[in-house]
Amino acid sequence: MQETLARRMETFRRECVERGLAVTHQRAVIYEALARSHDHPTPEAVYETVREKIPSISLATVYKNIRAFEEAGLLRQVTPLHESVRLDANLSDHHHLVCLRCKSVTDLPADSIEPVRVKGRLPTRFRVERFNVEVLGLCARCASSQ
Amino acid sequence: MQETLARRMETFRRECVERGLAVTHQRAVIYEALARSHDHPTPEAVYETVREKIPSISLATVYKNIRAFEEAGLLRQVTPLHESVRLDANLSDHHHLVCLRCKSVTDLPADSIEPVRVKGRLPTRFRVERFNVEVLGLCARCASSQ
DNA sequence: ATAAATGCAAATCTTTTGCCATCTC
DNA sequence: GAGATGGCAAAAGATTTGCATTTAT
Numbered sequence: 001m002q003e004t005l006a007r008r009m010e011t012f013r014r015e016c017v018e019r020g021l022a023v024t025h026q027r028a029v030i031y032e033a034l035a036r037s038h039d040h041p042t043p044e045a046v047y048e049t050v051r052e053k054i055p056s057i058s059l060a061t062v063y064k065n066i067r068a069f070e071e072a073g074l075l076r077q078v079t080p081l082h083e084s085v086r087l088d089a090n091l092s093d094h095h096h097l098v099c100l101r102c103k104s105v106t107d108l109p110a111d112s113i114e115p116v117r118v119k120g121r122l123p124t125r126f127r128v129e130r131f132n133v134e135v136l137g138l139c140a141r142c143a144s145s146q
Numbered sequence: 147m148q149e150t151l152a153r154r155m156e157t158f159r160r161e162c163v164e165r166g167l168a169v170t171h172q173r174a175v176i177y178e179a180l181a182r183s184h185d186h187p188t189p190e191a192v193y194e195t196v197r198e199k200i201p202s203i204s205l206a207t208v209y210k211n212i213r214a215f216e217e218a219g220l221l222r223q224v225t226p227l228h229e230s231v232r233l234d235a236n237l238s239d240h241h242h243l244v245c246l247r248c249k250s251v252t253d254l255p256a257d258s259i260e261p262v263r264v265k266g267r268l269p270t271r272f273r274v275e276r277f278n279v280e281v282l283g284l285c286a287r288c289a290s291s292q
Numbered sequence: 293a294t295a296a297a298t299g300c301a302a303a304t305c306t307t308t309t310g311c312c313a314t315c316t317c
Numbered sequence: 318g319a320g321a322t323g324g325c326a327a328a329a330g331a332t333t334t335g336c337a338t339t340t341a342t
Contacts, residue, residue, distance in 0.1 A: 008235075020296090021296090021297095022295090022296060022297065022340080022341050022342070023341080023342095024296095024297060024298080024340070024341070025340090026297080026298070027297090031235070034233060034235040035235050037233075037235070038252075038253060039250065039251065039252075040232040040233060040234055040242075040251035041232070041233055042230040042231060042232060042233075042331090043230070043231060043233070043331085043332080044230065044330095044331085046233065056298095056299080057298085057299085058298070058299045058300065059299095059332090060298085060299070060300075060301095060332090060333080060334085061297080061298055061299070063331090063332060063333070064297080064298085064333085065297090066231070066233065067332095067333090068297095069235075073237075074235065075233055075234060075235040075237070076233075076234045076237065077231050077232065077233065077234070078227055078232040078233070078234050078242060078251055079225045079227050079228070079232070079278065079280075081224055081225050081228060082225070082227060082228040082229070082230070082231050082232070083228070083305095083306090083332095084188040084189070084190065084228065084305090084306065084307095085188060085189055085212070085223050085228050085306090085307090086186040086187070086188060086223065086224040086225070086228070087180060087183075087186060087187055087188070087189070087192065087212065087221055087222075087223065087224070088186055088221060088222045088223070088224050089154075089177070089180040089181050089183070089215075089220065089221040091219075091221070091222065096186070096224060097268065097269070097270075097272055098278075099272075100275065104185065105185065105186040105224055106184075106185075106269060106270070106272075107184060108268070108269070111265065112264060112265055112266055112267075112268070113262060113263065113264055113265065114260070114262070114263040114264075114265060116259060116260070116262070116279060116281075117259065117260040118258060118259055118260075118281075119257065119258055119259065119260060120258055121258075122243065122254070122258070122281070123243070123252065123254070124243075124252070124285065124286045125286040125289065126243055126245075126252075126281070126283055126284070126285055126286065126289075127283045127284040127289045128281055128282070128283040129246065129282050129283040129284070130282050130283070131279065131280065131281055131282065132225065132244075132278075132279070132280035132281075132282055133262060133277065133278070133279055133280075134225075134277070134278035134279075134280075135262075135264075135268070135272070135274055135277055135278075136274070136275050136276050136277065136278055137272055137273045137274040137275040137276070138272070138273040138275070139270065139272055140270045140271040140272065143271065143272075143273040166321090167321090167322095168315080168316050168317070168320095168321060168322065169316080169317095170315070170316070170321090170322065170323080171315090172322080172323070173322090188306095189306085189307080190306085202323095202324080203323080203324085204323070204324045204325065205307090206307090206308080206309085206323080206324070206325075206326095207322080207323055207324070209306090209307060209308070210308085210309095210322080210323085211322095213307095213308090229307095229330090229331085230330090230331065230332095231331090231332090
């Protein structure tokens with residue numbers, strides 16, 4: 001497990017070099033905080049963690065680097081739709097097609113995807129209410145103007 | 147189809163009465179804009195649409211009513227995780243357990259859910275990159291403190 | 293030495309809140 | 318007429334940007 005972290009830090013350094021990103025102290029500490037975490041933290045939470053090691057770091061630096069890591073493919077956002085609330089007045093069972101570039105959302109009838117089936121047990125005593133399935137990719141327009 | 151809209155407006159009025167929400171002109175126009183839309187608009191987009199019918203409406207009113215409609219169960223947000231970016235440095239295939247109340251996110255190994263399978267064709271020439279599966283519900287802590 | 297990155301402060305964008313006037317029931 | 322709602326402006330929260338200083342390569 002510790003081994004895995006060391007390997008991930010190694011990968012991180014290599015990726016940075018490959019992408020022309022300087023391996024700064026701040027970047028390494030931010031990335032390590034992310035690699036250690038399993039709670040899918042917000043930038044603010046990452047900032048608080050990193051501050052324990054680098055009290056002088058600024059929140060803007062955390063944001064700038066999260067953005068840089070994303071662009072380098074070192075991390076992802078849990079959902080690509082966090083920028084602004086997206087509303088859905090269609091309460092019937094259905095799914096969504098989400099364009100990663102333009103963030104357009106299109107309905108997908110429930111029957112166009114095999115029903116989600118959980119195999120085995122869910123980790124905790126989680127009370128499942130429903131499933132959200134997002135099909136991520138590029139819409140026709142974005143795929144062609146690529 | 148027009149029929150469906152009329153029926154939805156009827157349901158809307160009934161739900162409002164049942165929940166003790168006054169059926170104001172603004173509310174009806176906001177709800178109708180949402181019911182007619184299929185692009186999962188942002189509050190700002192709803193505001194622009196509604197302004198065509200009620201030029202004097204304020205953005206705050208749109209936000210307040212979206213909130214009220216949500217609480218009344220008349221609409222949903224496409225993802226419950228839009229408040230702040232949630233980061234994921236684990237790029238391997240996996241899913242997420244999301245608590246609708248506290249917004250905690252927990253990893254779910256890829257093999258705990260049957261692989262998502264698309265039945266038939268996707269509507270447009272959409273270039274699928276990957277699937278996001280969110281299991282929504284209440285985490286153990288929130289379910290018990292309910 | 294050079295180009296990129298950091299830190300700070302200000303700006304921007306999204307969403308919420310307080311308060312008084314207005315409308316629904 | 319009472320209490321909920323709307324509009325406006327200000328506040329709060331999240332994220333980005335500009336710029337001078339510092340750091341990595």
